[in-house]
Amino acid sequence: MTRIGIHRWGHPWPRSLVGRLGLVLFGAVLLAVIGNAIVLGQAEQHYGDETQTWHIAEQVETAGHVLSAIDPARRENVASSLSSPYLTFTWGEASQAREAQGDNPASWLLRHEMIEHRAALAGMDLRLRTGPGTPVKAFDGDVRLLDGSTLRFAVTDLPSTVPVIYAQLGSIALLSIGVLLMALFLVQTLASPLKMLVKAADAVGNGPPVFIPTRGPQEIRHVAQAFNAMQRRIDRLITSRTEALAAVSHDLRTPIGRLRLRAGFLPNAEDRAAFDGDLDEMEGMVNDLLDYLGGEEDPEKPRRTDLPALLSTLVDNATDAGHVASYEGPERLPLALRPLGMRRAFSNIINNAIAYGGAARVTVRDMGNNAVITISDDGPGIPEEQFETVFEPFHRLEESRNRGTGGTGLGLTIARQAVTREGGTIALRNRAEGGLSVIITIPKRDDPAQKVGRHTLS
Amino acid sequence: MNSLSIARILLVEDDPAMRTLILRVLKENGFEAIGVRDGREMADALGQGSFDLVLLDVMLPGQSGLDICRDLRRASQVPIIMVSAHGEEIDMVLGLEMGADDYVPKPFRAKELLARIRALLRRAANNGAGAGSIGSAPQDVMVFAGWRLDRRRRELIDPDGVAVDLSGAEHDLLVSFLENRQRVIGRERLLELSRARLGEVNDRSVDVLVSRLRRKLGDENRLIRTVRGVGYIFTADVATL
Numbered sequence: 001m002t003r004i005g006i007h008r009w010g011h012p013w014p015r016s017l018v019g020r021l022g023l024v025l026f027g028a029v030l031l032a033v034i035g036n037a038i039v040l041g042q043a044e045q046h047y048g049d050e051t052q053t054w055h056i057a058e059q060v061e062t063a064g065h066v067l068s069a070i071d072p073a074r075r076e077n078v079a080s081s082l083s084s085p086y087l088t089f090t091w092g093e094a095s096q097a098r099e100a101q102g103d104n105p106a107s108w109l110l111r112h113e114m115i116e117h118r119a120a121l122a123g124m125d126l127r128l129r130t131g132p133g134t135p136v137k138a139f140d141g142d143v144r145l146l147d148g149s150t151l152r153f154a155v156t157d158l159p160s161t162v163p164v165i166y167a168q169l170g171s172i173a174l175l176s177i178g179v180l181l182m183a184l185f186l187v188q189t190l191a192s193p194l195k196m197l198v199k200a201a202d203a204v205g206n207g208p209p210v211f212i213p214t215r216g217p218q219e220i221r222h223v224a225q226a227f228n229a230m231q232r233r234i235d236r237l238i239t240s241r242t243e244a245l246a247a248v249s250h251d252l253r254t255p256i257g258r259l260r261l262r263a264g265f266l267p268n269a270e271d272r273a274a275f276d277g278d279l280d281e282m283e284g285m286v287n288d289l290l291d292y293l294g295g296e297e298d299p300e301k302p303r304r305t306d307l308p309a310l311l312s313t314l315v316d317n318a319t320d321a322g323h324v325a326s327y328e329g330p331e332r333l334p335l336a337l338r339p340l341g342m343r344r345a346f347s348n349i350i351n352n353a354i355a356y357g358g359a360a361r362v363t364v365r366d367m368g369n370n371a372v373i374t375i376s377d378d379g380p381g382i383p384e385e386q387f388e389t390v391f392e393p394f395h396r397l398e399e400s401r402n403r404g405t406g407g408t409g410l411g412l413t414i415a416r417q418a419v420t421r422e423g424g425t426i427a428l429r430n431r432a433e434g435g436l437s438v439i440i441t442i443p444k445r446d447d448p449a450q451k452v453g454r455h456t457l458s
Numbered sequence: 459m460n461s462l463s464i465a466r467i468l469l470v471e472d473d474p475a476m477r478t479l480i481l482r483v484l485k486e487n488g489f490e491a492i493g494v495r496d497g498r499e500m501a502d503a504l505g506q507g508s509f510d511l512v513l514l515d516v517m518l519p520g521q522s523g524l525d526i527c528r529d530l531r532r533a534s535q536v537p538i539i540m541v542s543a544h545g546e547e548i549d550m551v552l553g554l555e556m557g558a559d560d561y562v563p564k565p566f567r568a569k570e571l572l573a574r575i576r577a578l579l580r581r582a583a584n585n586g587a588g589a590g591s592i593g594s595a596p597q598d599v600m601v602f603a604g605w606r607l608d609r610r611r612r613e614l615i616d617p618d619g620v621a622v623d624l625s626g627a628e629h630d631l632l633v634s635f636l637e638n639r640q641r642v643i644g645r646e647r648l649l650e651l652s653r654a655r656l657g658e659v660n661d662r663s664v665d666v667l668v669s670r671l672r673r674k675l676g677d678e679n680r681l682i683r684t685v686r687g688v689g690y691i692f693t694a695d696v697a698t699l
Binding site for chain 2: 253254256257258260261262264265276279283303304305306309310312313316317331332334339343
């Protein structure tokens with residue numbers, strides 16, 4: 001409504017928030033004024049109805065005076081000629097009996113109104129009778145003339161007087177609600193860029209920077225620009241830190257490599273083993289960090305890979321190292337996935353199961369659309385409220401920290417990254433028999449591109 | 459090269475500390491070893507004497523290890539082991555494609571490096587002095603019964619085009635079978651052939667390894683048959699691409 005008006009007047013939609021809010025207020029006030037004018041106009045009409053009553057009072061008084069002054073023989077004719085469509089006069093002889101004043105509030109109110117306007121009517125013993133209900137649409141009455149004869153009058157089609165106030169109240173309420181809704185709608189359009197800002201701010205830190213469009217009023221546009229600039233700064237900061245961390249991790253491999261060889265020269269076998277153990281741990285941390293930092297832009301492409309073979313290799317490696325590990329499931333199950341990434345993921349989970357649960361039992365089930373891989377251990381499990389936090393980077397369970405089992409707390413984070421890249425899910429469950437189960441579901445995408453490279457020579 | 463005991467090894471490594479350490483490892487284990495810093499020094503050293511093996515770092519100042527490897531392979535059949543700085547597959551694949559015979563990812567243990575060196579020297583000796591397939595990136599892709607083994611990428615593909623993961627030891631065992639197809643191979647020989655990859659090998663671990671390989675080959679067509687009391691025989695025809 002207001003917009004249309006503004007377009008008609010050729011004003012541009014103001015750029016500043018203050019301007020827009022001002023315009024909204026102006027629109028609201030304008031609406032209120034227009035509305036008031038309409039309401040007051042109606043009130044005037046009702047006011048006009050009241051004066052109509054007064055007018056009737058005047059006519060009755062005048063007719064009374066006129067009839068009193070003329071010859072009784074002519075009175076009947078004159079009375080009818082004084083009548084108008086809504087006010088009918090009739091004259092009656094003095095001998096005729098008069099009806100009593102109507103005994104309901106409307107009759108008394110009407111009589112009071114008329115007498116208040118023409119006091120002479122009181123002297124003429126005005127008696128009024130209205131219908132029982134409100135609003136009063138019609139009434140009749142009579143006055144006594146000087147010679148004792150009676151002038152009767154009947155009014156028809158009188159507009160109601162009493163509910164006018166209520167009608168006005170209703171209009172004002174409707175108008176107010178209308179103005180309020182309009183103002184809310186307009187303020188809403190102003191607030192929507194702010195909501196976008198809130199959404200973007202919420203998303204910061206959960207992935208790549210979210211740049212918001214610089215739209216809306218000037219002030220909000222400035223906020224958006226500042227917000228985007230802030231995100232660029234944060235992104236640069238994170239990138240430079242990440243690169244520094246990756247560079248250091250990478251460079252650490254050189255001294256670790258030297259230490260590996262130096263450790264080999266130690267005369268004492270126990271020392272050699274201890275050095276090797278520490279170096280394994282350091283190397284694991286460095287590799288975890290590099291996997292984690294480089295994991296998001298992994299260039300590896302999915303290819304059809306035999307899942308049982310991948311898992312068997314890991315299980316066999318674990319048993320060769322003297323751990324308890326087993327594989328149960330189909331002998332063959334081709335899946336389109338990134339073998340290096342998924343091997344890393346499975347390896348991390350199997351290593352966790354062995355480190356914290358003493359065993360890694362791997363089962364695979366072919367569920368038609370999905371392959372479900374479950375890796376269970378015999379450990380104490382983990383509290384359910386930690387099921388989400390264990391996937392967060394650098395998170396480690398309290399007891400694992402105390403036990404000095406090492407690790408960076410990146411294993412599950414890397415695993416989830418890899419599984420998510422395959423469009424799969426990873427979930428945890430404490431088994432009723434004890435121990436933790438990690439359940440990985442990977443969709444069986446059939447990648448036709450992989451079948452082209454099919455080789456059959458026989 | 460006549461004997462393993464006095465093999466001459468040329469090490470190309472730019473990091474002085476690392477170079478000293480590797481030379482020490484090699485010398486303490488009975489090799490004659492000379493260390494150089496880069497490609498130019500390597501060319502000088504090769505001009506002055508002959509070597510049985512070149513140990514080549516990927517990350518070198520100036521000309522990269524990969525380029526040096528390619529140039530060296532064009533000129534010579536000398537066995538080459540690349541030392542990858544990142545432990546990333548891409549380096550390994552590239553190195554093998556440039557004509558290297560094997561690779562060792564950094565960081566490595568002395569034991570692992572020595573095992574690779576000995577295995578490669580043994581392979582070179584078995585293939586006849588200099589002339590054999592060693593050095594010319596031998597039999598890159600081997601095809602048998604619809605299967606396909608890419609030795610450069612250490613990749614086994616089944617008849618349906620599905621990649622089947624192999625452990626290092628399984629890969630080496632399969633290569634041993636493919637190179638000695640349709641011949642009975644004793645456990646002792648298999649042990650020797652696979653020693654590079656297995657820590658502590660014994661008869662039982664060879665049997666375990668064979669059963670794992672059979673499972674991965676889905677061996678209902680009996681590609682690997684047991685010869686009771688002797689060893690195994692790989693039955694299928696092998697084509698080399």
